[in-house]
Amino acid sequence: MSEPVAAASSPQVPLIRVAGVTKRFGGVQALRGVNLEVLPGEVHALLGENGAGKSTLIKILSGVHAYDEGSIEIAGERVAFDSPAQSRAAGVAVVYQDLSLVESLSVGANLMLGREPRTRLGFVKKRQLTAMVNDFLRAHGIPLDARTPVGSLPFAYRQMTEICKALMGDVRILILDEPTSALTGGEEQILFDAIRTVTSRGVGVIYVTHRLNEVFRISQRVTVFRDGLNVGMFPTAQTDMKQLVAAIIGPGHAALHARERTAVGSASNVPAVGKENVAVAAQPILALSKVGNDRLRDVDLTVCKGEIHGLAGLIGSGRTEILETIFGLRVVDTGSIVIDDQALSRITPAQAIKLGVALVPEDRHVQGLVLDHSIERNLTLPRLPQFSRWGWLRSQAAVQQAQNSMKKLAVKAPGSSTYVKFLSGGNQQKVVFAKWDHPRPKLLLLDEPTVGVDVGAREEIYGVVQDAARAGTGVLVVSSDLDELLRLCDRISIVVDGRIVNTLDRAHLGNAEALHHLIQLSRSTTESPKGTSFGAHAT
Numbered sequence: 256m257s258e259p260v261a262a263a264s265s266p267q268v269p270l271i272r273v274a275g276v277t278k279r280f281g282g283v284q285a286l287r288g289v290n291l292e293v294l295p296g297e298v299h300a301l302l303g304e305n306g307a308g309k310s311t312l313i314k315i316l317s318g319v320h321a322y323d324e325g326s327i328e329i330a331g332e333r334v335a336f337d338s339p340a341q342s343r344a345a346g347v348a349v350v351y352q353d354l355s356l357v358e359s360l361s362v363g364a365n366l367m368l369g370r371e372p373r374t375r376l377g378f379v380k381k382r383q384l385t386a387m388v389n390d391f392l393r394a395h396g397i398p399l400d401a402r403t404p405v406g407s408l409p410f411a412y413r414q415m416t417e418i419c420k421a422l423m424g425d426v427r428i429l430i431l432d433e434p435t436s437a438l439t440g441g442e443e444q445i446l447f448d449a450i451r452t453v454t455s456r457g458v459g460v461i462y463v464t465h466r467l468n469e470v471f472r473i474s475q476r477v478t479v480f481r482d483g484l485n486v487g488m489f490p491t492a493q494t495d496m497k498q499l500v501a502a503i504i505g506p507g508h509a510a511l512h513a514r515e516r517t518a519v520g521s522a523s524n525v526p527a528v529g530k531e532n533v534a535v536a537a538q539p540i541l542a543l544s545k546v547g548n549d550r551l552r553d554v555d556l557t558v559c560k561g562e563i564h565g566l567a568g569l570i571g572s573g574r575t576e577i578l579e580t581i582f583g584l585r586v587v588d589t590g591s592i593v594i595d596d597q598a599l600s601r602i603t604p605a606q607a608i609k610l611g612v613a614l615v616p617e618d619r620h621v622q623g624l625v626l627d628h629s630i631e632r633n634l635t636l637p638r639l640p641q642f643s644r645w646g647w648l649r650s651q652a653a654v655q656q657a658q659n660s661m662k663k664l665a666v667k668a669p670g671s672s673t674y675v676k677f678l679s680g681g682n683q684q685k686v687v688f689a690k691w692d693h694p695r696p697k698l699l700l701l702d703e704p705t706v707g708v709d710v711g712a713r714e715e716i717y718g719v720v721q722d723a724a725r726a727g728t729g730v731l732v733v734s735s736d737l738d739e740l741l742r743l744c745d746r747i748s749i750v751v752d753g754r755i756v757n758t759l760d761r762a763h764l765g766n767a768e769a770l771h772h773l774i775q776l777s778r779s780t781t782e783s784p785k786g787t788s789f790g791a792h793a794t
């Protein structure tokens with residue numbers, strides 16, 4: 256089944272060559288003999304379904320896991336890393352799906368952790384550190400400030416900090432595991448520019464992503480894994496979206512054609528799928544009027560029963576904060592919120608849940624999942640009262656529920672008792688997503704619902720959201736993927752600097768490019784005292 260890596264044989268000595276590598280975790284054969292090669296200056300995209308084995312290979316390359324069989328060469332020399340430090344010393348730098356920054360430290364301190372400039376007595380030379388880091392950031396065109404505490408940055412900027420951390424020092428191979436999952440248009444560009452800067456110096460990049468359109472923008476070659484095996488290696492210029500989707504999902508897949516349409520559509524300018532929506536504009540389930548707090552200003556917003564309403568904007572614009580305010584995680588200083596005809600001046604998460612509001616947060620590790628619990632425990636945790644009445648029936652009902660949800664979203668795991676920490680990133684996201692589905696909420700708040708999810712599962716998640724809306728749930732969704740918003744939403748509101756500056760009906764929305772321009776335009780026409788930088792004040 257694995258394809259020969261013939262196209263890989265080039266005159267240049269590859270920076271990295273992986274041949275026939277296998278890896279087993281207990282009963283799970285994560286890698287069954289994979290090959291991968293990266294040349295100096297090359298961006299090599301690595302694709303595959305959730306659980307295909309991408310992160311496993313990366314963790315082997317970075318010294319986190321040992322491999323069972325096969326060989327790995329770096330610049331022609333055979334290596335087997337026993338620790339991340341050895342991998343790093345060989346010039347391999349990795350940016351993981353889950354970030355590893357120290358939130359209480361500044362951007363600069365994080366970037367220089369362990370190699371701070373020090374006085375002879377061992378004190379950190381803070382000013383020098385700040386200057387060094389800011390020089391580096393400026394040279395790479397990265398709009399961060401060394402002094403900003405990492406904990407105060409929005410997710411994508413923490414991610415960018417992580418990337419900078421990898422770029423500093425002597426790096427030969429840079430590995431990025433889904434780096435853009437939370438980035439929108441312009442921000443993505445900053446990352447791509449940074450990547451081009453390093454590849455022009457001969458650094459080789461392994462780029463893992465589920466956003467297939469990026470493959471065509473940044474990579475020279477593409478390798479696809481499925482179930483721990485190579486299923487294809489293509490020069491990017493000689494492949495297309497259709498071929499990649501077929502390779503990722505596999506030819507035997509029943510839903511291939513439906514899925515293919517979505518995947519291709521999400522990368523081009525296909526208009527949103529028609530969804531008759533009778534309830535829209537009829538009965539509001541949520542109404543915000545002039546809502547303000549430390550992050551929001553005069554937010555007016557209505558979501559109707561059965562409506563899918565999108566929030567578009569850049570990182571730090573206040574999209575997540577709107578969801579958090581509705582859910583009671585942020586105080587309401589001014590204005591009012593009405594949920595299901597109940598006017599509320601103060602709102603707590605407990606109240607919000609009681610009123611039928613569910614929040615699927617962006618940061619799944621912090622807010623969405625207990626990693627040390629099983630899938631079924633995670634799925635039943637938020638609604639324990641439901642299962643607690645009948646002794647043994649309780650656990651049976653919970654297991655049944657968990658298994659149904661797992662099946663519906665195609666969560667790849669040996670069973671519902673598998674610990675969440677052993678799932679691949681995308682499969683963890685599916686578990687987060689399954690959590691809210693029972694009982695069905697009246698108002699569903701989604702923050703980046705498909706981050707890290709493969710093209711097939713993304714379609715399933717869209718189906719679940721659309722089903723909920725059809726059954727009368729009002730949905731408010733934040734996404735950096737503009738194609739996703741256009742595909743799902745009846746209306747889209749544009750958020751700039753904590754305000755909603757425009758709300759548009761689907762009929763008036765063009766393609767992703769048009770929406771991107773609209774966001775940019777809204778930004779430049781809204782006079783912004785905070786400016787565009789996301790330094791110390793950003794949240």
Ligand SMILES: Nc1ncnc2c1ncn2[C@@H]1O[C@H](COP(=O)(O)OP(=O)(O)OP(=O)(O)O)[C@@H](O)[C@H]1O
Pocket residue numbers: 280281283284285303304305306307308309310311312667668677678679680681682707709
């Ligand atoms: N530490 C572990 N213990 C047990 N199983 C593991 C462990 N790490 C990974 N696996 C399993 O190995 C398989 C490959 O997982 P991996 O994380 O490499 O997938 P992936 O391709 O990165 O997926 P995603 O796109 O969702 O991030 C999955 O079935 C996963 O559950």
Ligand SMILES: [Mg+2]
Pocket residue numbers: 309310311352432679680681
């Ligand atoms: Mg992964």
